[in-house]
Amino acid sequence: MNKKEALFVRNTVKISVAIAAASAVALGASACSAPSDTTASDKGDKNAPLVVAASPTPHGAILDFVKNKLAAKAGLKLVVKPFNDYKIPNKVTDDGQVDANFFQHKPFLDTFNKENGTHIVPVQNVLIEPLGVYSKKIDKLSQLKSGSTVSVPNDPSNEGRALKLLADNGVITLKPGVGSDAKLTDVKDDKGIKITELEAAQTAPRIDDVDAAIINGNFAIGAHLKPSTDALALEKAKGNPYANFLAVKKGNENDPRIKKLAKLLNSPEVKKFIQDKYTDGSVIPAFGPAKS
Helix, strand or coil, X not given: CCHHHHHHHHHHHHHHHHHHHHHHHHHHHHHHCCCCCCCCXXXXXXXXXXXEEECHHHHHHHHHHHHHHHCCCCCCXXXXXXXXXXXXXXXXXXXXXXXXXXXXXXHHHHHHHHHHCCCEEEEEEEEECCCEEECCCCCCHHHCCCCCEEEEECCHHHHHHHHHHHHHCCCCEEXXXXXXXXXXXXXXXXXXXXXXXXXXXXXXXCHHHCXXXXXXXXXXXXXXXXXXXXXXXXXXXXXXXXXXXXXXXXXXXXXXXXXXXXXXXXXXXXXXXXXXXXXXXXXXXXXXXXXX
């Protein structure tokens, strides 16, 4: 091979390599931009599945009932993503990873939006889960004495509910005029009882670490606790302002799929499902539009 032929071969190889590299980059870019079916639907695609974040019990169970029994007839494709956490569902709703969530009440949402700069709004009330006091060490609240320990959820809205429940049952005394918005600083007399703050999801798993624990209804159910028989004291359902609702990022309230789901969640079929499944009073239907 003479010099001219060798030079031609080298140049041909370089061009081929460059073309191959460019093709690989283009293919990689195409692969990276491929849509995912595990996150919220594309904006404007109202025929895509509606992705909803929810606490597994009872919210996820209710959504699964809707998905399996009611959604198809209503022309709704539903994807349920469970979260054992009270922070992530709002974050992934706000940043668009999911279309909606179902796990919380208004006081919790108001505090979360304020502290995190999120813009989540309630759409439709569905249920109430009375807060309860549970224990593996005592049989009645009168056995709590100076030195006893009681755990409460540490998020502001549920902590206030927990402190009021303790006060309503004579375990502690709150300052005059203080209700379910109570803070630890509003405790007038703790009667020597040590109150421990925990994330709501940890109150049930760590019940053995304290003399008594105040546990949210969904976490009590998840821990196989029966409010009607296991709770030493139970929050009253009548007049309870803590209805759990379907929620979305502000601006998505009129999504036709959201409206379909809201209607299904307030249907006679869902009411019967809740009443038949949660006969112990741990979950109570509370239908109607949610207040913004």
